[in-house]
Amino acid sequence: MSFAFVCDTVDGSARAGRLTLGDTEVRTPVFMPVGTQATVKTQTPDEVEATGARLILGNTYHLMLRPGAELVDHMGGLGRFMGWRHALLTDSGGFQVFSLAKLRKITEEGVTFRSHLDGSEYALSPERSMEIQALLGANIAMVLDECPEGGAERAVIERAVARTTAWAKRSLAVPRRPGQACFGIVQGGTHVDLRLGHLSELAPLPFEGLALGGFSVGEPIEEMYRVLSEVAPAMPSDRPRYLMGVGKPIDLLRAIGAGIDMFDCVLPTRNARNGQALTWHGRVNLKQARHREDPSPLDEQCDCPVCSNYSRAYLRHLITAGETLGGRLLTQHNLHFYQELTRRAREAIVDGRYASWAAGVEASMQAHDEIGGG
Amino acid sequence: MSFAFVCDTVDGSARAGRLTLGDTEVRTPVFMPVGTQATVKTQTPDEVEATGARLILGNTYHLMLRPGAELVDHMGGLGRFMGWRHALLTDSGGFQVFSLAKLRKITEEGVTFRSHLDGSEYALSPERSMEIQALLGANIAMVLDECPEGGAERAVIERAVARTTAWAKRSLAVPRRPGQACFGIVQGGTHVDLRLGHLSELAPLPFEGLALGGFSVGEPIEEMYRVLSEVAPAMPSDRPRYLMGVGKPIDLLRAIGAGIDMFDCVLPTRNARNGQALTWHGRVNLKQARHREDPSPLDEQCDCPVCSNYSRAYLRHLITAGETLGGRLLTQHNLHFYQELTRRAREAIVDGRYASWAAGVEASMQAHDEIGGG
Numbered sequence: 231m232s233f234a235f236v237c238d239t240v241d242g243s244a245r246a247g248r249l250t251l252g253d254t255e256v257r258t259p260v261f262m263p264v265g266t267q268a269t270v271k272t273q274t275p276d277e278v279e280a281t282g283a284r285l286i287l288g289n290t291y292h293l294m295l296r297p298g299a300e301l302v303d304h305m306g307g308l309g310r311f312m313g314w315r316h317a318l319l320t321d322s323g324g325f326q327v328f329s330l331a332k333l334r335k336i337t338e339e340g341v342t343f344r345s346h347l348d349g350s351e352y353a354l355s356p357e358r359s360m361e362i363q364a365l366l367g368a369n370i371a372m373v374l375d376e377c378p379e380g381g382a383e384r385a386v387i388e389r390a391v392a393r394t395t396a397w398a399k400r401s402l403a404v405p406r407r408p409g410q411a412c413f414g415i416v417q418g419g420t421h422v423d424l425r426l427g428h429l430s431e432l433a434p435l436p437f438e439g440l441a442l443g444g445f446s447v448g449e450p451i452e453e454m455y456r457v458l459s460e461v462a463p464a465m466p467s468d469r470p471r472y473l474m475g476v477g478k479p480i481d482l483l484r485a486i487g488a489g490i491d492m493f494d495c496v497l498p499t500r501n502a503r504n505g506q507a508l509t510w511h512g513r514v515n516l517k518q519a520r521h522r523e524d525p526s527p528l529d530e531q532c533d534c535p536v537c538s539n540y541s542r543a544y545l546r547h548l549i550t551a552g553e554t555l556g557g558r559l560l561t562q563h564n565l566h567f568y569q570e571l572t573r574r575a576r577e578a579i580v581d582g583r584y585a586s587w588a589a590g591v592e593a594s595m596q597a598h599d600e601i602g603g604g
Numbered sequence: 605m606s607f608a609f610v611c612d613t614v615d616g617s618a619r620a621g622r623l624t625l626g627d628t629e630v631r632t633p634v635f636m637p638v639g640t641q642a643t644v645k646t647q648t649p650d651e652v653e654a655t656g657a658r659l660i661l662g663n664t665y666h667l668m669l670r671p672g673a674e675l676v677d678h679m680g681g682l683g684r685f686m687g688w689r690h691a692l693l694t695d696s697g698g699f700q701v702f703s704l705a706k707l708r709k710i711t712e713e714g715v716t717f718r719s720h721l722d723g724s725e726y727a728l729s730p731e732r733s734m735e736i737q738a739l740l741g742a743n744i745a746m747v748l749d750e751c752p753e754g755g756a757e758r759a760v761i762e763r764a765v766a767r768t769t770a771w772a773k774r775s776l777a778v779p780r781r782p783g784q785a786c787f788g789i790v791q792g793g794t795h796v797d798l799r800l801g802h803l804s805e806l807a808p809l810p811f812e813g814l815a816l817g818g819f820s821v822g823e824p825i826e827e828m829y830r831v832l833s834e835v836a837p838a839m840p841s842d843r844p845r846y847l848m849g850v851g852k853p854i855d856l857l858r859a860i861g862a863g864i865d866m867f868d869c870v871l872p873t874r875n876a877r878n879g880q881a882l883t884w885h886g887r888v889n890l891k892q893a894r895h896r897e898d899p900s901p902l903d904e905q906c907d908c909p910v911c912s913n914y915s916r917a918y919l920r921h922l923i924t925a926g927e928t929l930g931g932r933l934l935t936q937h938n939l940h941f942y943q944e945l946t947r948r949a950r951e952a953i954v955d956g957r958y959a960s961w962a963a964g965v966e967a968s969m970q971a972h973d974e975i976g977g978g
Contacts, residue, residue, distance in 0.1 A: 267925045268918070274929070297896070297921045304897060305917055313913050522671070523678060539687050543679055544642070547671045551641045554928045555648070 231369055231409030233438050235470050239580050243463045243489040246579040249470060251317035251369040252409070254284050258470065258491040259575050261482065261568045262287045262319060264499060267296070268312045271499050272558040273565070275314045281534070281562070282569035284316040285369075287494045290362055291326030294352070295345050299365040307367030318368035319494075322359045322415075325443070325475070328377050336376065338393065356397040360404035360412075368410070372441065372474075373401040375415040380448025387419040390444075391428045398432060411438035413472060416461070419444055420453045425461045433466050439492075440465055441472035446481075446495075455484050462488035479508055479571055479595060483588040486575050498568050502560035505549040508567050510591070512599030514542070516560070521546040534566035605743055605783030607812050609844050613954050617837045617863040620953040623844060625691035625743040626783070628658050632844065632865040633949050635856065635942040636661045636693060638873060641670070642686045645873050646932040647939070649688045655908070655936070656943035658690040659743075661868045664736055665700030668726070669719050673739040681741030692742035693868075696733045696789075699817070699849070702751050710750065712767065730771040734778035734786075742784070746815065746848075747775040749789040754822025761793040764818075765802045772806060785812035787846060790835070793818060794827045799835045807840050813866075814839055815846035820855075820869075829858050836862035853882055853945055853969060857962040860949050872942050876934035879923040882941050884965070886973030890920040890934070908940035 340355030714729030
């Protein structure tokens with residue numbers, strides 16, 4: 231494995247670059263499909279590859295509980311285990327510990343928690359997270375961070391920032407798989423001064439990239455856009471910038487405009503299983519009766535296999551009948567759409583027309599969106 | 605559409621033939637995957653096609669309730685609606701009315717029932733079933749029959765036989781889609797005399813094929829084998845013989861030996877979703893802990909994409925983690941296995957070695973089977 235990043239073009243604050251992860255070249259901006267439990271839900275690795283994705287995310291929390299990091303290592307690492315031939319990033323497990331696990335207790339040492347599956351007790355420290363991620367063997371590991379709840383008070387966020395810095399330093403001292411990269415995570419909520427302060431602590435450390443954590447935790451979306459516009463451009467320009475857990479197509483457009491290079495989110499996969507397709511004309515809700523006899527594809531502009539082969543009427547039937555093929559086909563479409571969205575964003579950046587392109591896409595998405603509330 | 609059947613070779617009672625259904629040639633013995641709700645659960649039409657299947661079954665009961673036969677017709681028929689380019693058979697809806705629907709009431713006219721989905725009332729008569737099947741537009745339609753419960757008394761079965769004959773005659777009087785074939789259904793439980801009597805009533809009627817209904821409804825499996833060995837060879841040799849709703853791989857081997865040409869069953873698809881793979885070495889239960897770290901494929905002898913790409917350890921992980929990809933991959937393997945089983949059976953018949961081939965396969969399956977109770 232090896233790691234390299236180059237930024238090819240800058241257009242305003244937006245960047246087009248290339249990540250080299252072992253044998254895999256990943257063009258940025260990049261969206262990473264989420265493979266929570268060693269699978270991008272409902273999809274085969276071949277299908278994920280066919281969407282254009284070359285970098286996916288695995289969840290340390292889920293994998294440490296089941297099937298266990300040692301088993302994954304024994305089976306040749308996460309990529310080999312799940313049959314994914316390209317690059318992988320694993321998160322630290324922290325976000326799920328804070329959102330899913332029970333009876334968690336945080337100390338300076340780390341966090342203890344009970345599994346949401348069977349209640350058994352686990353400990354996760356910065357060191358153990360890095361050890362687990364070495365066993366999983368992804369190209370990129372993330373440091374364990376403390377992610378305060380949305381709406382936390384400033385003092386709570388300040389404490390999380392301090393702890394995340396201490397944990398970041400300890401993470402860097404842990405031996406990794408040869409060539410495995412490690413990214414630090416900037417916290418600070420929606421406080422620009424805390425974000426910039428934390429960034430100035432982490433930027434000098436030898437991380438291969440830096441991420442923004444603690445967004446999309448319930449804050450008003452305009453708040454996130456505002457903070458991003460001030461923080462993202464201040465992140466080191468020679469390293470990739472990763473906005474964790476975000477987001478909707480419009481969020482990606484805004485964040486790319488602010489200078490973000492990397493994204494992950496369960497939205498395209500999770501919403502697919504709930505009957506929602508993302509398209510160039512906004513969201514399509516297949517549960518709506520208007521699609522009942524509609525012979526047209528999800529998106530006339532899309533050349534994915536789902537839009538080439540299936541009608542809205544058929545997809546709606548699958549969703550309303552509870553057939554898992556419905557969620558599977560919508561997932562395939564949505565992942566294809568996210569890859570195409572970032573591919574076209576890159577093209578616009580390279581051509582020096584990102585802002586106008588993004589504004590046009592955003593307007594088109596909002597004009598036809600079938601679901602209220604942005 | 606058009607319909608033709610030729611029997612190429614007879615080996616003992618076993619037959620190798622060819623069904624021509626419009627543009628589709630189907631070699632017999634044939635196993636039809638079940639596409640209950642306009643989808644072979646979890647699979648795309650391309651995947652079903654890649655297993656070698658060219659004829660699948662749709663369930664009239666499910667389709668008349670959702671999305672409705674008129675909608676399917678409006679969308680170009682069942683094949684076009686679901687994207688299946690090859691041949692289709694639809695059942696009459698009777699079996700599901702008797703097993704799934706509520707408050708059913710049978711009269712000479714037909715059956716009224718309440719939907720298991722929302723309790724709304726429907727009527728199904730021999731005529732309406734044929735009308736619905738014309739709207740669905742399958743190559744082969746089945747007559748509405750009365751299927752008594754397993755363990756029904758002889759008098760009940762005799763009444764069902766008489767009613768099924770009357771309904772069969774009425775069904776033949778209904779206009780069909782041009783070229784659409786219609787099969788009659790022989791009832792009679794495990795009473796050989798009733799079966800042969802019913803057969804002698806239906807055989808003179810202008811059906812393109814004849815089926816055996818009312819098996820696999822709880823009778824001891826040896827009873828079915830015994831009745832089949834006496835009834836199947838007595839069925840008209842110039843027309844296809846279809847054993848409905850059967851069965852396990854060994855059931856297929858026995859029934860093919862008795863002279864059956866066509867099968868359908870939810871077993872390979874349903875059991876897949878429950879973690880069970882069918883192989884040349886019997887059933888593999890992926891829920892068993894023994895597969896936890898097993899890097900080998902489901903079946904070393906199988907060349908399906910699942911056995912080429914995934915380990916038992918990974919498939920077990922998907923099943924135990926509740927990932928639908930697990931059931932999807934096992935379905936793909938099981939359907940491939942059933943197609944390969946009937947393909948090799950045909951080869952053995954053509955070579956005149958069916959009995960010894962089938963005995964060898966049966967012995968190998970039973971020697972390693974992981975699940976008790978046959």
